[in-house]
Amino acid sequence: MANKSLVTRILTSFFFKRANIGAVRYARNSKSLFNLIREALDKSGGLSGKNISAFREQLGIVTRLLKAYASGEYRQLPWKTLIRVIAVLIYFVSPIDILPDFLPIVGLTDDIALMLWLFSGMKDDIEKFRQWEVSATTPADEAPRRPRTEARETIKIA
Numbered sequence: 001m002a003n004k005s006l007v008t009r010i011l012t013s014f015f016f017k018r019a020n021i022g023a024v025r026y027a028r029n030s031k032s033l034f035n036l037i038r039e040a041l042d043k044s045g046g047l048s049g050k051n052i053s054a055f056r057e058q059l060g061i062v063t064r065l066l067k068a069y070a071s072g073e074y075r076q077l078p079w080k081t082l083i084r085v086i087a088v089l090i091y092f093v094s095p096i097d098i099l100p101d102f103l104p105i106v107g108l109t110d111d112i113a114l115m116l117w118l119f120s121g122m123k124d125d126i127e128k129f130r131q132w133e134v135s136a137t138t139p140a141d142e143a144p145r146r147p148r149t150e151a152r153e154t155i156k157i158a
Helices: 002-011 014-027 030-045 052-070 079-093 106-121 123-137
Strands: none
Touching: 002 014, 002 106, 014 030, 014 079, 030 052, 030 079, 052 079, 052 106, 052 123, 079 106, 106 123
């Protein structure tokens, strides 16, 4: 419940509103979007803790989604969701927000809470992207697979 309250405070804060406005600019400029992605990945690389690997995995998927969007390869993400993702990343990389990042221990609490809120809110979009990603990496001219043959034992008679 406290986490929900923190996310609500973040979403209504001046800092997030500013990030939301900047998100439109990033969405229309691939170079800026690629730089934002790099900053988010760099910041997440410095995180440590119990559940950080799951967090990084989700962040990796979202950043691949944004890279595919920015390069024009994947455009199945609704505009509203795209802006939300970018705004959350802007907030995440910003050192000055509700809980400034330079505060020991608690400084990243708001950033991580907001990222987890984002991941849970876009589960369907993430799953659609993952399916697209798998199909996009499968070569189109892949030879049809042969039916599986049963394993046979060979008995040597001396």
